[in-house]
Amino acid sequence: MSEEHAKNAARFLANKEQEQWHNETLWQVRGKRDRLAMAIPEWETLREWASGIKMHTLSHLDRYLEQFAANAEANGVKVHWAKDGEEHNEIVYGILKERGVKKLVKSKSMLTEECHLNPFLISKGIDVVESDLGERILQLMDEPPSHIVMPAIHLKREEIGALFEEKLHTEKGNSDPAYLTHAARLHLRQEFLTADASMTGANFGVAATGDVVVCTNEGNADMGTSFAPLHIVSMGMEKLVPDYQSLGVFIRLLARSATGQPVTAYTSHYRKPRKGCEMHLVIVDNGRSRTMEMGDHRRTLKCIRCGACMNTCPVYRRSGGYAYTYFIPGPIGINLGMLRSAKTYAGNLSACSLCCSCNNVCPVKIDLADRIYAWRQSLDRLGKADRIKKGMSKGLKFLFSHPALYRLSLRLAPLLRYMPRFLMYNRLNGWGKGREMPEFANESFTEMWKKGKVKTHTNQRSHE
Amino acid sequence: MRVGLFIPCYVNAVFPEVGVATCKLLDYLGADTGYPLDQTCCGQPMGNAGFENGAAGLAGHFDALFESYDYVVSPSVGCTSFVKENYPRIREREGHTCGTSGKIYEVCEFLHDILKVEKLPGRFPHKVSIHNSCHGVRKLHLSSASELNIQPFSKIKGLLSLIGGIECVEPEKTDECCGFGGMFSIEEPAVSVCMGQDKLYSHIATGADYITGADASCFMHMQGIAKREKRAIRFIHVVQILASGL
Structure with a gap:
């Protein structure tokens, strides 16, 4: 009854060395996050506030969107509204085409990934260049990100050295990080200088001012927007915060949660176009307003894409980003996948032991594990419930609904100890792959109690 | 203080000695401990597998079984938290109020928070x-x-x-x-x-x-x-x- 994730994870785990390295690398990021979170006495209060501010903003989203758009327009920014990914892509392409743009340089944006913007623009003949180092590496490899904050975290420097050797003609066999980063910098510098347009995502939109806030460590967003005469921002409509005061709460949480830094190297506010230039803002729904109507699942919209839930998730660390079928992996990805298309992405729901560590690291307090539990309850209705699992659950329900039958099975269970090994350990027994079966005691607790072997005052009285 | 003991299936069949030790402790500390024989499972396996509705009957049975006790104590973290967290919702769906979620305790929690044990005999030099x-x-x-x-x-x-x-x-x-x-x-x-x-x-x-x-x-x-x-x-x-x- 292996789910898609389970099958993919088994493949990832077959390379034990890679698994251990991946696991430990991300655990180190969790460790850095812990050290910074513990250094701030009001950390848990900040999380509480962040959660409250997001829920408030989402509950009054119409008002804040109007305010944000009006302020942005007043600042000279052209605002566009896209109901879905397709419309988003058409709008972006329309802007580029009208201005004869040949080369677009992008900073990291999960939303454009969600909308499949790059393949669309490339099919229209536009040269799209990712400028975040990790994203650029993956673009050169023609691979998707495996983590939302550290997209190329699954790659070792030797692999990147080999890639650069082929694509950027770096020295043979040189995988020194400083050397490779310098090579990437020279390469990207050329791209920045020759791009006709730049594109960024948005970490936050400030309703009170119309600012778009972009947090990066490489300054690549700023390089892009500072050279090209046209800047397009792609922003999910859930990215709004009311004002600067509330923004401060998130800025304190974001980098600490994401990478264990006090703040990202660059926190850029884009408010208006540069002199003689243009700035466009595409605000995207793409299912978000539908999510608002989905009861408790609306909490998922609080997400600020920090990736902390991935770094702590014991399953993600041991299965890698590509084991998940949705482009965002880990606890938040399981949830966002279900919101995108429950039928398509239900195969990720098994990737959770319900340990709830994600709930505790989430800076906006999304109850990610509880959401996964809730999604599992809808599988049967969606026709996506595993037949064997359903059968097992029905069988258990029958057994547990008949106390006498249950007691009988407790009495008979010890006989299983005499079952031949080949009957117990075979390919049908998922448990038996790396584990021995639990051994039943000679006598169950119920048997002992009934025979008066459990000495308590009550039991003694009832047997006197 | 009347304490109803809930011994989950795996403890019952695989770790009965954990149940016995739980009884010994409760008894030593003066709790009047009872063990309703008609108990089975809390329904957690069904819930985690995505069939929480299948646990509705079990939740009703569980509530009825432990109705007369002041506390329900169980040597199982998973089962206790399942009852505590999910029973109110499961029972409410059937139009009932859950009687056990507010009075169930995992045994360590019970010893620490309710009985507030301060002294126990015994050595364990390991x-x-x-x-x-x-x-x-x-x-x-x-x-x-x-x-x-x-x-x-x-x-x-x-x-x-x-x-x-x-x-x-x-x-x-x-x-x-x-x-x-x-x-x-x-x-x-x-x-x-x-x-x-x-x-x-x-x-x-x-x-x-x-x-x-x-x-x-x-x-x-x-x-x-x-x-x-x-x-x-x-x-x-x-x-x-x-x-x-x-």
Whole structure:
């Protein structure tokens, strides 16, 4: 009854060395996050506030969107509204085409990934260049990100050295990080200088001012927007915060949660176009307003894409980003996948032991594990419930609904100890792959109690 | 004080001695302990597998069975937190109020918070590595979760400190999941076993003689791996240590 994730994870785990390295690398990021979170006495209060501010903003989203758009327009920014990914892509392409743009340089944006913007623009003949180092590496490899904050975290420097050797003609066999980063910098510098347009995502939109806030460590967003005469921002409509005061709460949480830094190297506010230039803002729904109507699942919209839930998730660390079928992996990805298309992405729901560590690291307090539990309850209705699992659950329900039958099975269970090994350990027994079966005691607790072997005052009285 | 004992299926069949130790402790501490024989399962396996509705009948049965008791006490973290957290919702769907969610306690929680045990006889001259199970930490708050910026505490360590001669240690990644997770262990066997191995090895690395904790379901999983790999470390539930002098 292996789910898609389970099958993919088994493949990832077959390379034990890679698994251990991946696991430990991300655990180190969790460790850095812990050290910074513990250094701030009001950390848990900040999380509480962040959660409250997001829920408030989402509950009054119409008002804040109007305010944000009006302020942005007043600042000279052209605002566009896209109901879905397709419309988003058409709008972006329309802007580029009208201005004869040949080369677009992008900073990291999960939303454009969600909308499949790059393949669309490339099919229209536009040269799209990712400028975040990790994203650029993956673009050169023609691979998707495996983590939302550290997209190329699954790659070792030797692999990147080999890639650069082929694509950027770096020295043979040189995988020194400083050397490779310098090579990437020279390469990207050329791209920045020759791009006709730049594109960024948005970490936050400030309703009170119309600012778009972009947090990066490489300054690549700023390089892009500072050279090209046209800047397009792609922003999910859930990215709004009311004002600067509330923004401060998130800025304190974001980098600490994401990478264990006090703040990202660059926190850029884009408010208006540069002199003689243009700035466009595409605000995207793409299912978000539908999510608002989905009861408790609306909490998922609080997400600020920090990736902390991935770094702590014991399953993600041991299965890698590509084991998940949705482009965002880990606890938040399981949830966002279900919101995108429950039928398509239900195969990720098994990737959770319900340990709830994600709930505790989430800076906006999304109850990610509880959401996964809730999604599992809808599988049967969606026709996506595993037949064997359903059968097992029905069988258990029958057994547990008949106390006498249950007691009988407790009495008979010890006989299983005499079952031949080949009957117990075979390919049908998922448990038996790396584990021995639990051994039943000679006598169950119920048997002992009934025979008066459990000495308590009550039991003694009832047997006197 | 009338205490109804809830012994989950796996404790009943695989770890009956954990039930016996629970009884001994409750009895020693003066609780009037009863064991309703018609009890079966709380329904957690169905819930975690996505069939929570299948647990509705069991929840009703459970509520009725323990109605006359002041408290329900169980030596299982997972089952206790399932009743506590999910029964109110399950019962409400059927138009009932849940009678047990407010009075069920995991046994360590009960000893620590309700009976407020301050003294116990007995010595356990061994080094034990504490297994902080996920739901013990993050649902029942038996200890502070490593992710949270809160004052560190551990009710389990507090209880074990009452026993003479014991040395308590914790593994690296103190409260990372061991990979059991009920249905998860069968649905995701590769990841589950890998998590179990990592956890087991980190317990072994402490040099402890025993792994101890409040959740024997994690033990089933780790013990299965230890047995397959012929690792010598032993497993013992916290209540067995606490009851060792009784």
